[in-house]
Amino acid sequence: MTKTMADHISVMLNESVDMLVTDKDGFYVDGTFGRGGHTRLVLERLDQGRLLGFDKDPVAISYGHALEQEDSRFSIVQDSFANMSEQIVRVFGVEKVDGIMMDLGVSSPQIDDAERGFSFMNDGPLDMRMNPNAGVSAAEWIASVSEKEMADVMYQFGEERFSRRIAKAICEYRAHTPILTTLQLSKIVAEANPAWEKGKNPATRAFQGIRIHINNELGDLEVGLEAAANALKVGGRLAVISFHSLEDRMVKRFMKLKAKGPELPRHLPIRNAHLDIKFKTIGKAIKPSQSEVSDNVRSRSAVLRVLERVSD
Numbered sequence: 001m002t003k004t005m006a007d008h009i010s011v012m013l014n015e016s017v018d019m020l021v022t023d024k025d026g027f028y029v030d031g032t033f034g035r036g037g038h039t040r041l042v043l044e045r046l047d048q049g050r051l052l053g054f055d056k057d058p059v060a061i062s063y064g065h066a067l068e069q070e071d072s073r074f075s076i077v078q079d080s081f082a083n084m085s086e087q088i089v090r091v092f093g094v095e096k097v098d099g100i101m102m103d104l105g106v107s108s109p110q111i112d113d114a115e116r117g118f119s120f121m122n123d124g125p126l127d128m129r130m131n132p133n134a135g136v137s138a139a140e141w142i143a144s145v146s147e148k149e150m151a152d153v154m155y156q157f158g159e160e161r162f163s164r165r166i167a168k169a170i171c172e173y174r175a176h177t178p179i180l181t182t183l184q185l186s187k188i189v190a191e192a193n194p195a196w197e198k199g200k201n202p203a204t205r206a207f208q209g210i211r212i213h214i215n216n217e218l219g220d221l222e223v224g225l226e227a228a229a230n231a232l233k234v235g236g237r238l239a240v241i242s243f244h245s246l247e248d249r250m251v252k253r254f255m256k257l258k259a260k261g262p263e264l265p266r267h268l269p270i271r272n273a274h275l276d277i278k279f280k281t282i283g284k285a286i287k288p289s290q291s292e293v294s295d296n297v298r299s300r301s302a303v304l305r306v307l308e309r310v311s312d
């Protein structure tokens with residue numbers, strides 16, 4: 001277990017960095033800097049190599065700036081990893097890199113700081129933005145979105161099967177009182193949710209759906225995965241850690257498509273060579289060890305997948 005600054009415990013730290021670093025003098029990207037747990041271990045493994053970190057969150061960026069002062073091989077930008085192609089060229093002056101890390105979702109300090117509005121346990125302003133200086137907060141979105149879109153978001157991104165009932169209750173409530181805090185929202189959801197899953201807060205799925213929507217997490221992931229694959233050198237690797245089934249499904253499908261090509265009807269006389277396959281997956285999906293899960297319960301749903309470019 002490795003605690004980084006401000007108590008984010010990095011998930012599958014050694015497993016992911018062991019798979020990622022293949023050239024001590026290469027160029028690397030950490031698409032989700034957070035508190036820099038993965039970044040620091042990559043830097044330890046590098047000699048002349050360089051690392052570019054990304055985060056949307058201004059607090060994460062301030063930790064990144066502190067690390068820039070300590071280690072001149074490291075740079076940080078406040079941007080989405082979806083924009084990595086342009087940033088890699090701007091910062092490194094090259095188009096291709098040796099390794100890209102993505103440790104998706106939100107960090108523990110983001111969830112634990114009630115002021116950020118991600119938590120259904122501690123009361124705070126209903127914000128949920130990774131970058132509170134851009135875009136629309138959860139409170140603003142909830143105040144203005146249609147009941148149908150609200151339900152769709154909770155269903156699609158939170159896999160909440162009672163999304164319609166919950167959206168109806170939220171809209172009835174907002175008709176007389178503005179919903180401005182996390183506990184206000186989690187109470188409305190809990191009261192409207194007829195099936196409380198064992199061991200889960202009844203607002204878990206609704207909050208997940210809204211958070212993913214507010215931060216365009218799956219849209220960024222789709223663009224970011226493609227940008228990452230394009231930015232890899234031959235022999236370069238992309239390591240992705242996902243935390244819920246929607247993310248992992250996207251990552252798994254993406255890597256499978258890159259490594260095996262599109263599913264074609266069996267009777268078509270096409271061989272792999274004709275599909276122009278440029279990638280392979282490295283090993284199978286990796287899950288955290290039992291001891292990691294008992295040390296850090298937030299790691300329990302994590303899945304690590306790795307893709308390698310094999311030709312240009």
Ligand SMILES: C[S@@+](CC[C@H](N)C(=O)[O-])C[C@H]1O[C@@H](n2cnc3c(N)ncnc32)[C@H](O)[C@@H]1O
Nearest residue numbers: 010032034035036037038055056080081103220
């Ligand atoms: C799970 S944490 C990463 C923790 C980090 N690996 C560590 O060990 O400290 C995810 C971080 O990625 C950031 N993030 C999520 N999606 C992002 C995106 N599309 N672009 C840039 N940063 C993103 C979040 O703000 C958060 O700080």
